[in-house]
Amino acid sequence: MLSLYLALLFLFPAAIAQEWLSDPQANLRPINITGLPYYFYRWTGSYYNGSTTIHIEPKEFEEDTDKDTRITQPIEVTYENSILAIVKSNGYVKDQNELTFSLRYWDKNLNITPIFDDADGPINSIRNIDSVDMNRYYKPSGTSPPYWQLDSTHGSGTSYSFSGQRNSTVLQSIRFNCSQCLSSAEFRGSIVNPPRRSAENPLNVTSFPFVSGQFNNRSASIRISGTFVGGDRPSANGPSDVHLGGPITISFLGELDELRSDLLLPSRNGTPIWNKTLGYTKQLKGDYNRYIAECTTEDKCTVRTEMASSAYGDAVKFAQDRLDAGNSCRMSIIVNAAVFYHDFMNMQTHAIELTESELRKAEETLSDSSDEDVKAIMGIFRANLQLWKDDRDH
Numbered sequence: 001m002l003s004l005y006l007a008l009l010f011l012f013p014a015a016i017a018q019e020w021l022s023d024p025q026a027n028l029r030p031i032n033i034t035g036l037p038y039y040f041y042r043w044t045g046s047y048y049n050g051s052t053t054i055h056i057e058p059k060e061f062e063e064d065t066d067k068d069t070r071i072t073q074p075i076e077v078t079y080e081n082s083i084l085a086i087v088k089s090n091g092y093v094k095d096q097n098e099l100t101f102s103l104r105y106w107d108k109n110l111n112i113t114p115i116f117d118d119a120d121g122p123i124n125s126i127r128n129i130d131s132v133d134m135n136r137y138y139k140p141s142g143t144s145p146p147y148w149q150l151d152s153t154h155g156s157g158t159s160y161s162f163s164g165q166r167n168s169t170v171l172q173s174i175r176f177n178c179s180q181c182l183s184s185a186e187f188r189g190s191i192v193n194p195p196r197r198s199a200e201n202p203l204n205v206t207s208f209p210f211v212s213g214q215f216n217n218r219s220a221s222i223r224i225s226g227t228f229v230g231g232d233r234p235s236a237n238g239p240s241d242v243h244l245g246g247p248i249t250i251s252f253l254g255e256l257d258e259l260r261s262d263l264l265l266p267s268r269n270g271t272p273i274w275n276k277t278l279g280y281t282k283q284l285k286g287d288y289n290r291y292i293a294e295c296t297t298e299d300k301c302t303v304r305t306e307m308a309s310s311a312y313g314d315a316v317k318f319a320q321d322r323l324d325a326g327n328s329c330r331m332s333i334i335v336n337a338a339v340f341y342h343d344f345m346n347m348q349t350h351a352i353e354l355t356e357s358e359l360r361k362a363e364e365t366l367s368d369s370s371d372e373d374v375k376a377i378m379g380i381f382r383a384n385l386q387l388w389k390d391d392r393d394h
Contacts, residue, residue, distance in 0.1 A: 025091030045087025050254020052082040052105040059246035079105035166209040189230015325361035
């Protein structure tokens with residue numbers, strides 16, 4: 001029973017996962033199942049790797065403003081490192097859309113993988129365009145209303161499209177580096193909204209920014225259009241030396257990241273549906289049936305044990321095929337499965353071999369700076385191995 005107790009120490013995240021899985025309003029994944037910065041992949045949905053291109057046609061500002069567009073040639077900047085997330089919406093947000101998108105792009109020299117798992121990631125150096133304030137709390141919660149008002153449509157199979165405009169309350173900020181722009185500093189500004197005309201909107205803009213996109217289980221594209229007003233930022237608080245304004249398009253094209261995406265399903269309406277397929281659901285099924293087997297009649301116990309064995313087998317295969325050695329989710333799955341094999345299935349040799357193999361792979365992969373949760377799970381591995389081998393030898 002000691003081995004069972006040690007494994008149960010790591011079932012608290014699974015319990016949270018079960019609660020969230022049964023909450024139709026929630027869109028958060030319960031744990032970092034990807035082994036990469038959680039900040040990018042914490043929402044249920046589809047993730048696409050690709051490139052983002054920003055194109056601006058410079059335009060002269062109104063004559064009675066004190067700003068002058070010094071750049072006359074079209075500007076085009078491409079970021080090869082980009083991720084587009086199209087995910088389930090957070091149902092706790094008032095007036096929420098049928099889907100949520102988040103486009104992130106960053107300079108190729110930026111290291112986005114921190115030494116340890118940071119819930120927020122290197123936010124300040126990553127540019128982002130979000131349809132809503134992306135909830136980053138450890139439990140689902142409400143945030144401000146969406147920045148973009150979107151309508152989605154289901155096509156054929158698992159293909160969807162969406163479109164909409166920016167609302168009138170919050171401007172869409174934009175940042176980019178531009179070697180063509182007479183300045184080595186980062187350019188910052190906004191895609192402005194009508195109808196006001198002021199120092200922040202010297203181009204007399206008359207239409208709201210517009211977005212459209214398409215996505216499925218293979219690829220995705222998105223296009224944002226509007227009018228940009230901004231300039232370079234030579235210092236933290238200094239004025240712009242080079243002003244820039246004019247029509248802007250931001251486009252993304254990418255392919256599905258299958259390892260980090262949930263499976264997109266057909267829908268009877270325009271609201272996308274995802275099957276939460278990233279490993280922990282299989283572990284939960286194994287845990288659930290194991291617990292039922294512990295406290296039920298003998299005939300039902302046999303059935304539940306078989307169901308748990310099947311679920312654990314699927315979870316172990318999924319974890320070893322699709323999650324890296326040393327990933328905390330993969331290791332917690334192995335802990336629980338090995339305890340089940342040892343204590344319920346009378347497969348002591350298999351449990352020991354599975355645990356030894358996983359521990360060895362984790363030790364080869366990890367460094368002294370590894371996450372504390374991972375180190376703790378490795379301690380569980382070692383404790384169980386010692387207990388099981390002592391029992392076998394006696």
